[in-house]
Amino acid sequence: MDIRPILSTLRRHKTASALIVLEIALSCAIVCNAMFLIGSRIERMDRPTGMAEDEIVRINTAGIGSSDDADARYKVxxxxxxxxxxxxxxxxxNHxxxxxxxxxxxxxxxxxxPNPSLNxxxxxxxExxxxxxxARIVAGRNFLPxxxxxxxxxxxxxxxxxAAIVTRAMAEKLxxxxxxxxxxLHDSWGSKPIPIVGVVDTLIRPNDNEGPAGAYYSMVLPIRPTFGRFxxxxxxxxxDEVLKAAVASLKRTNPNRIILDENSFSDVKAKYYRQDKAMVWLLGAVCVALLVVTALGIVGLASFWVQQRTKQIGVRRALGATRGQILRYFQTENFLLATLGIILGMLGAFGLNQLLMTHYELPRLPAYYLPIGAVALWLLGQIAVFGPARRAAAVPPAIATRSV
Structure with a gap:
């Protein structure tokens, strides 16, 4: 299809064309970064912990009595x-x-x-x-009695x-x-260096905020703590059955004990990632709302142009243009506007990402999010313009001509 008539028409409607281009550019910039943030949050929430997540319950307590006999009490x-x-x-x-x-x-x-190897x-x-x-040992052995x-x-x-057991990530880093x-290992535990006797596959840090690799820098020491965490x-x-029985058992062994928390590990994890999950839903809603507004803008502009070009459409139909050619005309017009908007949006996406990196310490936007956003907006534009384009293609030549 010759795009020169399309470009000529767009030059005569510069303001409307510029508005739809800017709307698409803004959507592209925001959607690309939002999808990146959503993907990052989901990836963070889905990282393996190395724990038997669905099988663990935990209980935190306080107030067991004198610390002099704490070791004996905890063994009981x-x-x-x-x-x-x-x-x-x-x-x-300990946690x-x-x-x-x-x-x-x-x-x-x-x-x-001079500087430690890692934290x-x-x-x-x-035992x-x-x-x-x-946790699964993949090299070496477990602690001896x-x-x-x-x-x-x-x-x-x-x-x-x-002795110490470290994670695979920590071992590979060191x-x-x-x-x-x-x-x-040279650290602050004990008076002598600690030999590594085993390596576990995965064991996430209690607070996994050390980046993709650092989140798995963990080690286990054979020390029986007395801090009320079970x-x-x-x-x-x-x-649920075991948790209830465990709480009752701890109260029997020490009636003065205070139960601070009692829940499953799955609930602990869900609570920890509650804000991440809320952020995913919020950003998802923003993306959907923005795309809907963009689609409505494309539909509104295309419908307006169909109405304004009734005479032009009728003349083209009278000269032999088929319905398919009229349909492709509006689709091509939208594709050109969307392409220009996407190019500007990609530049905006990188600029927005740089701003987020500077002020919120977010990672760099991966380049593959840009073609994903571009394809999404191209498809959105074609779907949005399809209805008005079909109405334009359905205009009979005679009616369009009489509308002069």
Whole structure:
């Protein structure tokens, strides 16, 4: 199709054409960045935790009495929890992911290193911690029975932590291309470097805000904490039953205990990502609303132009133009306007992304979001203009001519 008549017509309607181009450009810039933010949030929420998510319940408590016998009290608590029917494993720990508690430490691979190699989350737990969490060892071994320490023992000045288990991400960061088994970690735990004895596949940090890689820098130490945090693993269908029995068991072992939280790990995770989920829905609604407004603008402008060009359409039909040619005329016209708007919108999308990067520390917009946004707006434009274009193509030549 010769586009010169189309360009000539658009030059005679500069204001209307400019408005629809700017509307498409604005939609393209906002939609591309919104889709990127939505994708980032969904990717963050869907990252694997390394936990048996549907099988874990957690209980946070306070007020167990004198700290002098805390180690003995917690051993009694854990033994009682493990005796509950349906419990596969139970442990005391310093935190579980997403429970608003995070223990972190800097580690180095050499003594007296000027800057630490990385910052890692530190999980403390007893003999059933990894089993309760569902963390899978992929290299090395689990802790030996004689390697576990009670929290009370950590008060000594010369206490050395005998072993550590790290995540695969942490091991690869510290020793790229090498095995981490047998290597030493220099940190603030204990009086001596800690040997790495095992590597787990995945174990997310309690607060996964360290970026895609740093979110998996975690290590486990064989220390039995006495901070009132318990985790139990059971069948997904028995979580409510086991949780209720576990709370009752802890109250029996210590009537003065205060139960702070009691819920499933799935609920803990859902609460942690509640704002991310709300943001996804909000941005999705903004995209839909913006696209609807853009489509209505295209429909309104196309309908107006059909009405204004009735004589022109009639003349073309009288000269032999088919309905298909009239239909393609308006579709091509819209395609040209949409293309110009998309080009401007892509520039706007990069500019908006730079603004977000500067003020909100967001990552750079990946280039593949631009063609996705372009295709979406091209399709939207063609769908929106199809109705008015069909009405234009349906105008009989005689009626159009008499409308002069």
């Amino acid at each position: 608590d854990v033994a009682a929890l493990r005796a509950i029917p349906g419990v596969k494993a139970a442990t005391t720990t 579980v992911p997403f429970d608003n508690s995070s223990w972190n430490t800097s580690v180095s691979i050499k003594p007296d290193q 890692t989350a530190t999980y403390l737990g007893d 059933q911690l990894l089993q309760t969490f569902g 004689g390697e576990y320490l009670d929290w009370g023992q950590m008060e000594g000045a010369d206490v050395a932590v005998p 020793y790229p291309g090498e095995s981490a088994i047998g290597k030493l 985790a139990l693993r059971t069948e997904p269908t028995r979580r």
